[in-house]
Structure formats: C-alpha cells, structure tokens
Amino acid sequence: MKSPPSGKDTLAEPPTYDLIELFFFAYRDFVSDPDRILDEYGFGRAHHRVLHFVSRNPGLTIAELLDILRITKQSLNRVLKELIEKNFIESRTGTADRRQRLLHATAKGHELALKLATLQTCRITRALSEMEPEAKDMVSRYLLRLIDPSDSAHVKHLVFGSEET
Template sequence: MDPTVPEAIPVIRPRTSGADVLAETPAYDLIELFFFAYRDFVSDPDRILDEYNFGRAHHRVLHFVDRQPGLTIAELLDILRITKQSLNRVLKELIEKGFIESRTGTADRRQRHLHATPQGRHLALKLARLQTRRIMHALAEMDPEAKNLVSGYLLALIDQDDRAHVQRLVFGEKET
C-alpha cells in the first residue's frame, strides 16, 4: 500500500438511528451529496437571479417575504439568522428595484412589514417553480413515500430547539 495515499474512509450507514453512527467518522458520502445537490438546486435560480444582478441572499429574502406577507424585519432576521447589516443591503436593493415594499405597522408604527410587489411575487414564483420541478423530478424516481421521508430527514437536520419554529413556518403548524 502506498503510504502517500490516504486510506479510504469507510462509509458508515445508520442501523436503526442516528445515535448508532460514530460521530468521529465523517459521513463524507452524505456531506458531498448535500454539497452537489445544493449546487444543482440553486443553479437554476442563480441563472435567473443573475439577470437582475441579484444573488442567493436576494432569493432567500424574496422567498420568505413572498411566502409570509407582512413579515417584519425582526421576524425575517430570525428566519435567516443573518445580521441586520447584511439584510439591509439586500432589502434596500429589492425595495429600490420594486420587488418588495415596506409598510409601516398599524399597531406599532416603528415596525416595518414587508410585502412582495406583483413584480416580486412573479419572480419568487418563477424561482420556486424551477426548484419545485427539480424536487418533483427527483421524487418521481423514488418510492411514493419518499416525500415524507425526505421531509422528516430534512427536519431532523435542523437544530432541535428550532424545529417547532421551522415546522410552523413551513407547514403552518402551531409550535408545541
């Protein structure tokens, strides 16, 4: 065996639960599949966003503002877990280019409620449809129960203390 060539990392598959997997052994296969899947998942929207001189941060902001009309800046910061400074730059561009509008709160005039404009809604839907197409093609190649398994797997990847919050955002479920 050549000493300059590292030994192959054995792939450890979970037996019954994630607890059975040794944390010391990286799951390179799954990590790399995640990288490649994410690369291709965002590549379709990236091409369209580039036409507007927008990036992935613009996409994320537009997505959540479109999905939750009236979202406050504080709520958006909580969802995205980015700094206010990072959000301000992206949000300013989206507002200036007419994709999002900021409205003063009725109960608290200090709050700014964000809404996608018709132009913003159109772009958000266009991007979501591209990603939906990729997801549905992948699911079509799998067992009919795959969507539930994939949803459960992705939810399990989220920090446990944030799962109920994410479930409420994604599925409209109440937090427990």
C-alpha cells in the first residue's frame, strides 16, 4: 500500500472532511447499482473490476491485470477462477509466448460488463447533465490529479489511450 504523498503528511488547516465524506457517499452509491446485479451471480466488487478491465482490454495478461488492480496474485486467482468457471472470462494461450495466458471476456462476460458500465454511465450522465458543459473535462482532470503522480501516465494511457488530457 502506498503512503500519502511526501510533504503532505501534516497540514496547517483541518482535514477536508466534507470532500472526504462526499467521496465515501459517492462511491457507495456509484457501486450500489452494480452490486445488486453482481449479487445475483454470487459476484462481488473484485469480480466487477476484473470483468471490467478484461472486457475493455481483450488479450490482457495476468501480469498486466495485477498491475492495474494492485491486488495479490492469490486474490486475483480466486476471482478469475470463478469468472472462468462460470464462462464470463476465458484464458487463451499467447501466440508469441505460449507460457502467457491472455484474458478475454466471453460474450456473456462482455454483456454483463456492459450492463454494469451502463448503470454507472447513467449515474455519471445524470450528475454531469446538471453541470456546465466543460464539467466532464474538469472532473477528469481532478480525478487524474488524485492519482499518484508516479502512476498518472500509465493510467492516462490505459483510460484514454494516450498520454494527453
């Protein structure tokens, strides 16, 4: 687990409890819609994250997925095993390196990932529709600045396909 950014451990002003708590409540509600659907399959949030990134990045390796999620290999293996056994994800042998396992969402897995993303998109769209037109870009820039600077370029590339934004 990463420590807080250096030099920012102590503040002259009190913590921003309002924003901290808004993050907690926003996250709670942002994941609540998918949580209800996932529960029908006996899945949790870890399954959601794995399915999301595999569906969005066909051919992702296990090492790349571990790097994105920053979870232990043991945790990933348990979740991945369930998703494979229930035919939401398939693991294919790499063509260049036969030791590599490339992960792909099945049609069933892609359909579930899209259903969950649609629920979350509706929530985001509703919130943005009540704001200025440039709000989406501002929110994106703000969220990117919350990410550790050492990981920012990697996340930008993963999310936007480039180093720009």
